[in-house]
Amino acid sequence: MNTELILTTNDKAMIEAINLVSDNWHEVPLPDHPIYPQFSRKLIVTGFSNPNLEKPEERIYVYVTQVLTLKSTDAVYKHIPMKAWEIYEWNTEEVIRPDGTVMKGIRRITDNEGNVIEEKEEVVKVPSIQYVRFLIKSKTVHLTDVLERFMAQYIDLFKAEIDDI
Template sequence: MKTEEIIKPEDQALIDAIESTDKSWFSMQLPEHPVYPQFARKLVVTSFNPPEIEGDEDRIYVLVQQHLILKEGNILHKKVKMPDWLIHEKNTEELRGLDGKIKTKTVIVKDDEGNEISRNEEPIKVPSIKYVKFLVKSKSAHLVDVIGQFMGIYVDKYKTEIDAI
């Protein structure tokens, strides 16, 4: 007995795209290293663990590597483990609108008599883990976009380690 599968070309194109998806969850190019200009560099999120539903602690662990790619030949030279990133329940993020702009609030400081001393615009901060869950569950952002947003923070936080390859 012989079985033949017939798949429409547009469905096969989708299957091929799925098969060619790389293993990482997210990657971002880094600027050229001042000492090692022969390498193109990128940060790659290799894994992440979402928070458990049970328990009091909400934490996301993000595992990151830096890939050093020889510019000549575009060959992966080395994978360098970067510091794991722990995003926990006490972290806060700046609230963004659908347009990507940071939402702000007006903060008014008054003296004991109620007279205004100062007035400032400040970003609205929300709990990181709850914000991530909200964005993904409400389909306001895709998971890859959320990881991308956090990776900008990661680069700022671990710049020294990233450049100490």
């Protein structure tokens, strides 16, 4: 007996696209290493977790690997586990409006009678984990957008570790 699953052309294309998705959550190309220019480099997010541990603070771990590929053959030479990024509930992020601009407000300082002493513009920041939840649950951005933003920060924070291959 033979069985066969019959799909429309569009459904077949979708199944093929699903099967071709890379095995990481996000990747970021890196510039050539000054000492090892024979390699192409990229960072990949291999996973993330939000452990439900009985600890006083909430956190998210983002697991990252650097991949070195030989330019001459396009063969992967080495996977280098990088430092996991620990994002704690007390970390803050700049709030980005739907139009892509950074949200700003006016910080006003007044005396006890309500007279303005000082006003200055300030970027609005909120707790990182709560902001990520809001962005994903409100469907403001997709998970890959969140990872893209965090990876730009990761590269800035861990540049020395990234280049120490």
